[in-house]
Amino acid sequence: MKLKSNEIAGFIRRPPENVRAVLIYGPDGGQVREISDKIAKTVVEDLADPFQVADLVPESLKDEPGRIADEAAAISLTGGRRLVRLRGATDTVTASAVLALGAETGDSLIIIEAGALEARSKLRKLFETEKQAVAIPCYLDSGAGLDSVIRETLASFEVRATPDALAYMTAHLGGDRRVTRSEVEKLALYVGKGGEASLEDAQQLVGDSSALALDQIALAVANGDVAAADRMLQRGYADGLNAIAVLRAVLRHFQRLHRAAAHMADGDSADQAVQKLRPPLFFAVKPAFMAQLRAWPIQRLRLALTRLAEAETQCKSTGTPDLAVAGQTLLGLAYSAARSRARAPGRQPSRFTPGKSG
Numbered sequence: 001m002k003l004k005s006n007e008i009a010g011f012i013r014r015p016p017e018n019v020r021a022v023l024i025y026g027p028d029g030g031q032v033r034e035i036s037d038k039i040a041k042t043v044v045e046d047l048a049d050p051f052q053v054a055d056l057v058p059e060s061l062k063d064e065p066g067r068i069a070d071e072a073a074a075i076s077l078t079g080g081r082r083l084v085r086l087r088g089a090t091d092t093v094t095a096s097a098v099l100a101l102g103a104e105t106g107d108s109l110i111i112i113e114a115g116a117l118e119a120r121s122k123l124r125k126l127f128e129t130e131k132q133a134v135a136i137p138c139y140l141d142s143g144a145g146l147d148s149v150i151r152e153t154l155a156s157f158e159v160r161a162t163p164d165a166l167a168y169m170t171a172h173l174g175g176d177r178r179v180t181r182s183e184v185e186k187l188a189l190y191v192g193k194g195g196e197a198s199l200e201d202a203q204q205l206v207g208d209s210s211a212l213a214l215d216q217i218a219l220a221v222a223n224g225d226v227a228a229a230d231r232m233l234q235r236g237y238a239d240g241l242n243a244i245a246v247l248r249a250v251l252r253h254f255q256r257l258h259r260a261a262a263h264m265a266d267g268d269s270a271d272q273a274v275q276k277l278r279p280p281l282f283f284a285v286k287p288a289f290m291a292q293l294r295a296w297p298i299q300r301l302r303l304a305l306t307r308l309a310e311a312e313t314q315c316k317s318t319g320t321p322d323l324a325v326a327g328q329t330l331l332g333l334a335y336s337a338a339r340s341r342a343r344a345p346g347r348q349p350s351r352f353t354p355g356k357s358g
Helices: 005-013 029-040 067-073 091-102 122-129 143-156 163-172 177-191 199-205 209-223 226-238 243-265 270-275 283-295 298-315 322-343
Strands: 021-025 053-056 083-089 109-114 133-137
Touching (some): 005 029, 005 133, 021 091, 029 109, 067 083, 163 177, 163 199, 177 199, 209 243, 209 322, 226 322, 243 270
Parallel strands (some): 021 109
16 A cells, blocks of 8 residues: 555554555665664564564575565564565565465565665555555655754754754765765764764765765756766766666756746846755855856756656666666756857857857
């Protein structure tokens, strides 16, 4: 079954006893694991206990499709409920999940972790329609949600942060929730209980390289720097960035550009429009952002948002070469920005514009 957004937190705290299996999926692997661990600990206190926890991988189901059902039906030698966890799932495990949901598995709980699954995914549809199963989506943290994660983590260490420090962390975190929490915890431990983290503290200690890479890719695309965007994309892919995370990061950046452009269409100056953005724009990227506002009219921003959303949908389709689709879309947007700047009055043709400008 599908949960409403306001039902998810309560379910994670106390899953109903009639639920036999949970699918947790989405592009944010850290958030998927965090939610999986929270639900798992409502069943088993020690997640490393081999007598109560069975950890499986998709490869183990190829020759034993009934393995999930068998593990869920096993009786714990030390008493108590058993937990069966399957990580890295795709649609290839759907048949095994069907067998498990149709078998007698006692009071065991099955948790399946997966990456991004499109709406047509067989595995996702199974868990959304089965009465004794639940599907929980995990989207990349951004905006108010990311701000909440950062503040909550700081508060757990009784640490505060200045507005500039919060803005910096919001701008440089969010690609993976586990990384976000780890970086904020590192900052909190450095500041100490009862302390306040400054912008300088955050700049020195918050070093989520993946989030920073995403931020740099978004800036390069919107700037029309095709060579830099291509170089950063290849480096990011080599370092493990996934296509959907990259597209989401660029989409967030263009959404902020669109919001600012909309304020300007209502009569605000560029400075007034940028000041209205929430969370506030990090001061170090403001000059580039202002230049991008001049280069991207609101109509072209709408088209860019449509292209990015369509690319994300394509990347979620089974068998689609997601890295190629994302790269083609992002470099296409960067090339479009480069051509627009080359045609602007008083500017020389950029090296990314073929032929001569007229």
